[in-house]
Amino acid sequence: MAAGSHSQFVLLLIVLFFGSCLMYQNSVEASHKLYHLLLQSEQPSIVSNQYRTAYHFQPPKNWINGPMYYSGVYHLFYQYNPKGAVWGNIVWAHSVSRDLLNWTPLPPAIYPSKPFDINGCWSGSATILPGNKPAILYTGIDPENRQVQNIAFPKNLSDPFLREWVKPDYNPVMAPVGGINASSFRDPTTGWRGRDGVWRLLVGSKIDRTGMAILYRSKDFVHWAKAARPLHSREGTGMWECPDFFPVALSGRKGLDTSAGSVKKVKHVLKVSLDETRYEYYTVGSYVDEAVDAYVPDGTSPDDRTGLRLDYGNFYASKTFYDPAGKRRILWGWSNESDSVADDVAKGWAGIQAIPRVLWLDTTGRQLVQWPIKEIESLRREEFHVRDVKLKTGKLHELKGADVQVEFDLPSLKKAEPFDPTWLADPQKLCNQRNASFPGGVGPFGLYVLASANLEEYTALFFRVYKAPNKYMVLMCSDQSRSSLRPEVYKPAFGGFVDVDISKRKKLSLRALIDHSVVESFGGGGRVCITARVYPTLLVAQKAHLYAFNKGLATVGIEKLQAWNMAKAKIN
Ligand SMILES: *[C@@H]1O[C@H](CO)[C@@H](O)[C@H](O)[C@H]1NC(C)=O
Ligand SMILES: *[C@@H]1O[C@H](CO)[C@@H](O)[C@H](O)[C@H]1NC(C)=O
Numbered sequence: 328m329a330a331g332s333h334s335q336f337v338l339l340l341i342v343l344f345f346g347s348c349l350m351y352q353n354s355v356e357a358s359h360k361l362y363h364l365l366l367q368s369e370q371p372s373i374v375s376n377q378y379r380t381a382y383h384f385q386p387p388k389n390w391i392n393g394p395m396y397y398s399g400v401y402h403l404f405y406q407y408n409p410k411g412a413v414w415g416n417i418v419w420a421h422s423v424s425r426d427l428l429n430w431t432p433l434p435p436a437i438y439p440s441k442p443f444d445i446n447g448c449w450s451g452s453a454t455i456l457p458g459n460k461p462a463i464l465y466t467g468i469d470p471e472n473r474q475v476q477n478i479a480f481p482k483n484l485s486d487p488f489l490r491e492w493v494k495p496d497y498n499p500v501m502a503p504v505g506g507i508n509a510s511s512f513r514d515p516t517t518g519w520r521g522r523d524g525v526w527r528l529l530v531g532s533k534i535d536r537t538g539m540a541i542l543y544r545s546k547d548f549v550h551w552a553k554a555a556r557p558l559h560s561r562e563g564t565g566m567w568e569c570p571d572f573f574p575v576a577l578s579g580r581k582g583l584d585t586s587a588g589s590v591k592k593v594k595h596v597l598k599v600s601l602d603e604t605r606y607e608y609y610t611v612g613s614y615v616d617e618a619v620d621a622y623v624p625d626g627t628s629p630d631d632r633t634g635l636r637l638d639y640g641n642f643y644a645s646k647t648f649y650d651p652a653g654k655r656r657i658l659w660g661w662s663n664e665s666d667s668v669a670d671d672v673a674k675g676w677a678g679i680q681a682i683p684r685v686l687w688l689d690t691t692g693r694q695l696v697q698w699p700i701k702e703i704e705s706l707r708r709e710e711f712h713v714r715d716v717k718l719k720t721g722k723l724h725e726l727k728g729a730d731v732q733v734e735f736d737l738p739s740l741k742k743a744e745p746f747d748p749t750w751l752a753d754p755q756k757l758c759n760q761r762n763a764s765f766p767g768g769v770g771p772f773g774l775y776v777l778a779s780a781n782l783e784e785y786t787a788l789f790f791r792v793y794k795a796p797n798k799y800m801v802l803m804c805s806d807q808s809r810s811s812l813r814p815e816v817y818k819p820a821f822g823g824f825v826d827v828d829i830s831k832r833k834k835l836s837l838r839a840l841i842d843h844s845v846v847e848s849f850g851g852g853g854r855v856c857i858t859a860r861v862y863p864t865l866l867v868a869q870k871a872h873l874y875a876f877n878k879g880l881a882t883v884g885i886e887k888l889q890a891w892n893m894a895k896a897k898i899n
């Protein structure tokens with residue numbers, strides 16, 4: 328029986344916290360200062376609400392980084408520093424929702440109170456145990472500042488919001504012994520059950536610079552034994568934070584319960600957040616043999632920092648969970664600010680959640696495809712349509728909307744420039760060198776979003792097509808270099824290669840979700856996703872403009888565009 332398959336009281340829990348001490352330090356310091364600022368002073372000019380998002384989750388203030396879900400009710404836990412808290416006193420704040428869009432705040436669910444978490448309650452995950460009982464495993468920081476793994480259960484299973492959680496005194500259930508580095512031992516995953524009925528889960532770790540997912544096994548989910556070797560490890564990658572391990576169906580978009588991989592023919596995905604690069608990488612592979620518990624990435628999936636990324640922009644500490652109500656696996660990630668710490672303090676908050684995304688295995692079997700949850704479409708209001716517009720070199724075409732779906736057609740690829748295979752290693756570098764203003768053959772073409780009337784500021788989402796010996800290569804970029812006149816803002820051009828075959832069907836799709844200070848882009852039907860944080864200055868006085876542009880020599884067309892203005896969600 329798969330976990331989470333009960334009908335009445337189905338609980339899907341995901342907790343995404345991540346445990347970087349430095350980040351916590353920043354956040355707590357920031358919110359500490361913020362507290363004084365809010366209490367006493369006039370807010371500096373940047374504190375206007377112009378960057379607060381309308382339909383992306385963010386708490387009223389402070390630093391966030393995590394979610395979870397339950398019984399027709401989705402739960403989001405996030406890191407929160409209650410006012411006046413000293414460093415390390417991080418709690419799991421808690422909000423609930425029935426649609427993943429509108430959120431109601433509840434009191435904190437887990438907070439430091441016992442020796443095994445007295446110095447902090449860091450990231451973790453939830454699992455549904457038989458009898459439909461949720462359990463949370465999280466990283467606690469003990470009195471010696473060691474990272475340990477603790478378990479917590481809901482106090483009252485009849486409370487649909489699971490407001491209170493109990494941490495048994497037998498914690499911790501996993502301690503950093505037997506050669507585990509006590510400062511690099513965190514973020515337990517959701518558990519899965521093998522055919523042998525034994526539970527397994529992973530904890531992120533490293534030895535020197537070899538990142539690893541330590542495997543634990545348990546018969547009762549309380550007593551855990553470390554396996555002789557990690558499920559997977561890779562030298563030169565550094566600490567693996569927030570590991571996530573789940574099965575995906577070989578075809579179709581339906582999600583699978585985390586334990587379903589032991590009974591069905593599937594592929595598995597292992598995702599890790601690399602502390603050294605602050606990006607998230609995953610491999611698609613085979614969970615070969617439960618008897619030895621080894622995961623082997625496919626040859627098409629490098630398990631280093633040249634590997635596949637869930638998102639090529641500001642996106643970290645994500646987790647997935649299986650939603651039986653929608654029979655889908657949902658990915659949720661955290662997007663940090665690209666603003667200066669001083670300005671985060673002035674704004675009074677830092678960090679948002681990206682829009683939850685459904686994910687499934689591409690028909691190629693080589694990668695995941697992601698798409699915003701359909702619930703977001705209920706926020707669509709005024710609709711705009713465009714059909715059959717030709718974009719010649721240098722042409723701009725004004726558009727409207729905050730959820731924009733466009734299908735470009737490429738009548739001719741003859742002008743595609745030659746591809747240099749060394750570019751594969753670092754698409755972001757290429758997007759920075761050949762940014763939205765750098766002319767090309769086929770492309771750059773795409774959208775200018777959050778643009779001021781005279782284009783002093785804009786964020787450019789665009790494609791370029793190159794010709795490799797046997798195929799066309801498609802680069803997608805999200806170029807923030809002109810996104811804000813403020814010099815202190817981090818303004819990279821993010822990018823990734825889109826694994827689509829455009830030689831037959833000469834079309835490329837792009838969807839953009841635009842919300843004040845965040846632009847989430849989905850290229851090639853969700854094969855490359857890029858989340859960017861942007862801080863335009865001129866849009867307080869002006870309306871935000873949206874344009875399609877083409878700076879390539881080849882004419883491209885907008886075959887079809889649908890866009891909508893978006894309503895505000897009720898968030899906390
Ligand atoms: C448990 O929750 C239910 C539903 O909210 C409530 O009626 C009941 O009083 C609670 N029980 C305890 C012991 O708090
Ligand atoms: C343990 O991890 C910490 C944090 O990354 C690191 O500073 C330290 O050098 C590691 N210790 C050993 C013995 O590898």
Ligand SMILES: *[C@@H]1O[C@H](CO)[C@@H](O)[C@H](O)[C@H]1NC(C)=O
Pocket residue numbers: 604605606641642643663664665666817
């Ligand atoms: C957050 O923002 C900064 C830019 O200010 C960036 O360099 C950093 O790597 C980001 N990501 C994470 C996950 O911390």
Ligand SMILES: *[C@@H]1O[C@H](CO)[C@@H](O)[C@H](O)[C@H]1NC(C)=O
Pocket residue numbers: 762763764765787806808809
């Ligand atoms: C692109 O690069 C040029 C040269 O480095 C720079 O002047 C420009 O601001 C960048 N961004 C855009 C969108 O043109």
